[in-house]
Amino acid sequence: MILRVASILKNDRVQLRDAMKTKHLVAFLAVIYFGSQIVSISGQDGADVQAVNQELLRWHRYPYPIDSSYPYLKEPPAWSKIPTLLDWINREGRDAGIEVAHSQLVALSRADFGHPQHAPAGGLPAEALNYHRTQRSQAWARWWKSVGQTYGEQLRTRGLRNEKAWRLVTRGKAQPLPDSKVAIPDEWVLRTAYRAGDYGGVQTESLTLRSSKEKATLIRALRKSTAGRLEWEQWRPLSTDQADTFAFAMAYAIDNPWLLKPNGGEGRFRKLEGRNLTLYCPGFRYEFADLDSNIWWNDDPWHWYGGKNIDEDFMNAAGNLGSVCLLVWRTFPEDAPTNTALLNVGNWRPVKMLDATVLQQLAEDLALRGEIVDTLWHVERVSDALEALAEFGTREQLPALSRLEAELPLRMEQVKSLLAQDPNGTHPKSVAERLLAAAAKAKAAIQKRSDGQK
Numbered sequence: 001m002i003l004r005v006a007s008i009l010k011n012d013r014v015q016l017r018d019a020m021k022t023k024h025l026v027a028f029l030a031v032i033y034f035g036s037q038i039v040s041i042s043g044q045d046g047a048d049v050q051a052v053n054q055e056l057l058r059w060h061r062y063p064y065p066i067d068s069s070y071p072y073l074k075e076p077p078a079w080s081k082i083p084t085l086l087d088w089i090n091r092e093g094r095d096a097g098i099e100v101a102h103s104q105l106v107a108l109s110r111a112d113f114g115h116p117q118h119a120p121a122g123g124l125p126a127e128a129l130n131y132h133r134t135q136r137s138q139a140w141a142r143w144w145k146s147v148g149q150t151y152g153e154q155l156r157t158r159g160l161r162n163e164k165a166w167r168l169v170t171r172g173k174a175q176p177l178p179d180s181k182v183a184i185p186d187e188w189v190l191r192t193a194y195r196a197g198d199y200g201g202v203q204t205e206s207l208t209l210r211s212s213k214e215k216a217t218l219i220r221a222l223r224k225s226t227a228g229r230l231e232w233e234q235w236r237p238l239s240t241d242q243a244d245t246f247a248f249a250m251a252y253a254i255d256n257p258w259l260l261k262p263n264g265g266e267g268r269f270r271k272l273e274g275r276n277l278t279l280y281c282p283g284f285r286y287e288f289a290d291l292d293s294n295i296w297w298n299d300d301p302w303h304w305y306g307g308k309n310i311d312e313d314f315m316n317a318a319g320n321l322g323s324v325c326l327l328v329w330r331t332f333p334e335d336a337p338t339n340t341a342l343l344n345v346g347n348w349r350p351v352k353m354l355d356a357t358v359l360q361q362l363a364e365d366l367a368l369r370g371e372i373v374d375t376l377w378h379v380e381r382v383s384d385a386l387e388a389l390a391e392f393g394t395r396e397q398l399p400a401l402s403r404l405e406a407e408l409p410l411r412m413e414q415v416k417s418l419l420a421q422d423p424n425g426t427h428p429k430s431v432a433e434r435l436l437a438a439a440a441k442a443k444a445a446i447q448k449r450s451d452g453q454k
Contacts, residue, residue, distance in 0.1 A: 070097020
């Protein structure tokens with residue numbers, strides 16, 4: 001048994017590089033009990049949700065009795081009991097079971113919309129605390145209503161064990177395929193955003209992997225310096241079967257983050273497999289959603305519970321990049337494949353003129369998803385979309401631009417009083433103003449091109 005003060009909320013650690021921002025890390029006590037048996041977590045009608053190795057866990061446990069009325073301290077509940085977990089994470093008080101409930105909820109769902117009882121920063125007034133608590137509670141409630149409530153039944157009727165996906169994660173190592181099954185949407189989209197560096201050396205990468213019944217496409221926008229030009233590339237070839245295999249692999253990577261631990265390298269700023277991007281102050285975010293914009297997964301675990309020392313317990317990658325980020329990079333590498341990925345050989349090919357598929361992606365990136373203050377701290381995809389539409393956009397994207405222009409001021413008005421009390425509140429306001437100016441510029445450029453084609 002080992003005591004470890006090491007658990008940091010994933011949703012708040014992304015912006016470690018920007019300590020002056022609203023988001024700050026919130027650490028809390030995690031104690032780990034070592035075991036060896038496998039626990040099968042059953043969902044509705046006995047459907048397996050995940051098989052959890054108790055020696056390497058993704059949820060908190062106490063090795064000794066604690067004063068808590070939480071009913072699932074020793075093992076996670078069935079999927080159908082998730083409403084109980086949702087009730088617990090919304091409780092106020094000092095009951096240690098609240099933290100256990102949140103960690104189990106994240107591990108079961110492969111999603112993290114934040115802990116309602118953990119403020120994003122210290123010293124905020126009551127109004128701001130209530131706002132963030134409400135936003136997080138509502139995000140969890142939306143997930144349960146749109147995805148979670150029916151997921152157990154989907155596992156029972158259409159869940160699969162995917163050998164190819166498992167080997168994509170393990171790369172042929174002697175690891176048995178988990179007994180648990182995974183279900184994914186019929187059609188889905190994966191959006192990622194990476195940002196690292198500072199001053200003139202900021203580098204960004206945004207990927208959009210879309211799988212429909214007819215085809216799969218993977219597009220990335222890459223900016224190699226702060227003022228550098230956006231470069232567009234597409235991964236080819238890519239089939240729907242390959243895309244779905246990768247989606248299953250993501251689930252396995254989330255459930256088993258220790259399998260994605262990167263190989264050791266020299267120096268603080270070493271490169272990671274598959275990318276030549278800087279690792280200075282990095283941040284990575286993603287969402288895996290159906291085509292109705294319901295988020296299925298967004299958790300990118302960068303540590304687990306059960307390691308015998310700090311090096312074993314953490315990814316030991318610069319910035320604590322998580323298992324999903326590492327899987328994306330090594331599966332779709334920048335250069336010739338450097339791994340034993342099971343996808344057919346493909347590579348990134350430059351895109352000179354953005355086609356309808358990319359333009360659709362850009363229009364979708366203008367949607368203001370989630371809590372508005374958080375959105376404006378992670379605005380690269382929206383900014384890139386506006387820049388690209390100013391150069392390549394058509395009249396088909398004008399409605400999306402108009403929606404942004406209408407919705408953004410309304411959303412900002414709703415948090416006006418909060419930003420006035422926040423010492424960092426001027427940043428979201430300036431970002432919103434910049435986005436509105438860029439939207440107006442894009443609309444004017446599109447209109448001018450349209451008039452010239454008449």
